[in-house]
Amino acid sequence: MYEMFDIRKKFMGAISTKEDWQIAEAVHEFVEEEVMPCRQDLEGGWHRDETLAHNTLEKILKGLVDLGLQKAFLPKEMGGLGITSAVTGYIIDYELSRGDIALWMIHPGLISWALYPALVSGRMDLVEELFKDKLLDDKPHKACVVITEPAGGVNIMDPSMHGQTITTTARLEGDEWVINGQKIWPCNSGDADIVYLTACTTDPKKGEEGIALVYVPPDTPGLSVGKRIEKMGLCMTDFNTEIFYEDVRVPKHYRVAGPGKDAEILHDLSAQARLFCSAQMTGAAEAVLEIVLNYTKERRIVKPVREHSLHASTIADMAIAIETSRAYGLQVAWMADHSEIYGRWGSPAMLARCSAAKVYTGDQALWVTNKATELMGSYGIAFDYNVEKYLRDVKVMQLVEAGQQRGRLDVALGFYQFGW
Structure with a gap:
């Protein structure tokens, strides 16, 4: 061990609570003992053995569940760890990525990303309905945040465009949102089983007032995914596909916050x-x-x-x-x-x-x-x-x-x- 890699020293004591330090140190030890020895197996070895890659990843994700990372950002009153600090999240992310870059992204990272809109909006009803049971499960689960599209690409994330390039639409019919459109590239797009948080527009002409964030359960009729996109990196750990919305109907209350706030x-x-x-x-x-x-x-x-x-x-x-x-x-x-x-x-x-x-x-x-x-x-x-x-x-x-x-x-x- 090189002193400059010491977890307590390299992060300058940035974490303020004893509980968060215990989590960070547990993650560090887990990576050293469980991830480093099988880094190559996460790609299925040189010959890209998909079964080996899948089994290795599932074993590691189960380990992350056992560490409490699946419920890390769920409020304590719901049985989670209640982590809210960006510094703590940064350090957990950093340590996991020493073993494999995808580990944070496909599991605790995307769960926190999908969960954040409900938490910051005070929508505890959505947390209870869509997240709680799976985050408290002893088996690993995944979420997906769906933003990019084939035509708009990164322009959707351009704040100066004010959502005008979003083509996936959400139309309110009675007590349901009806979603139509196509997305591409989201992490976990092929195997999310918690929720698909989808960026839509109610009307591109309305700019940011038209942007809508809507939760779509994975088993919703009309939601489908295309074939896996093969990449130069994250070959077997992150499942990227096209996502298709064809008259996907979800309850009205699955929209996160409303015009402007979304x-x-x-x-x-x-x-x-x-x-x-x-x-x-x-x-x-x-x-x-x-x-x-x-x-x-x-x-x-x-x-x-x-x-x-x-x-x-x-x-x-x-x-x-x-x-x-x-x-x-x-x-x-x-x-x-x-x-x-x-x-x-x-x-x-x-x-x-x-x-x-x-x-x-x-x-x-x-x-x-x-x-x-x-x-x-x-x-x-x-x-x-x-x-x-x-x-x-x-x-x-x-x-x-x-x-x-x-x-x-x-x-x-x-x-x-x-x-x-």
């Missing part, structure tokens, strides 16, 4: 996703640095290669990239925990900060993983050494939540407003 929540979700993407990529970069440190200690040219100045300087730059990425991510998470000072998640300034965290850490993590392949030579691209998997996964994460280019524009929007 748009605010959608901006909140975008900011949250970007911050937690940054935690994922930084955690992965740390795992890669540890691999490099161990490899360059054993690889010798007269002496361990990490003692040669070229290798030592590169390792130092990798460490600097990770240290600065983590420090800024924690700062933004702390700001999110103090909304009375810095504003709500989706405010222009906080969206800019969260976007900056994702853009910066994404660039740094990709640089770190790429440099690792150079320091390790042929072994850096060898499947058995894990670096090439982190490299592929980090590149995928750069593209999640609007990508690096859209993120940069949202940083600028934190300083001044402009349109297209």
Whole structure:
């Protein structure tokens, strides 16, 4: 164990409660003992054995349930752990992602993302009806947040577009919302069994007043998914598909908040996703640095290669990239925990900060993983050494939540407003 990787020291004692620290340390130990030894199996080995990948993932997800992460963000009065701190979530995300980037995203991350709108709107009736039983179950369950579309792409997340590019419609008929449209790429889109939180529009001409967030149970008639999209990274852990809504009918009260308020929540979700993407990529970069440190200690040219100045300087730059990425991510998470000072998640300034965290850490993590392949030579691209998997996964994460280019524009929007 390198002192700079010590969980208590690298996070600067950022977590304030004893209970949250216990959870974070339990996650760290779980990753070391249960995830690190089988990282390759999460992709089904070199030959992409789907059965091996599925069984490995299910075993790990069951472990996360046993740790309490499935109910982590459920209020205590409902039997959950009641975690509300962004800092705590950031650290759990970071530690899980050292083992595999997808673990936070497909399980506790997306559950918290789907649950947040109901919680922040005070819709405890929806939490009780749609979430509680499955989150308290001893088997793993998944949620899906459905935003992106084939045509609109990342423009749906562009705050300056005010929801005008959303084509999936929600029409109120009596006591039901009738949803029609097509979505693509959401995480867990092929296997969510809790709920599909769907971003729709009641009328694109109404802008943000027309944005609607509606919960759709997975067994609702008219809801269907397409074939799995094969990707360069997150190959067997995240199930991405097209999603089709054909006269999908759900009760009127499944809409989260209402005109204007749903748009605010959608901006909140975008900011949250970007911050937690940054935690994922930084955690992965740390795992890669540890691999490099161990490899360059054993690889010798007269002496361990990490003692040669070229290798030592590169390792130092990798460490600097990770240290600065983590420090800024924690700062933004702390700001999110103090909304009375810095504003709500989706405010222009906080969206800019969260976007900056994702853009910066994404660039740094990709640089770190790429440099690792150079320091390790042929072994850096060898499947058995894990670096090439982190490299592929980090590149995928750069593209999640609007990508690096859209993120940069949202940083600028934190300083001044402009349109297209």
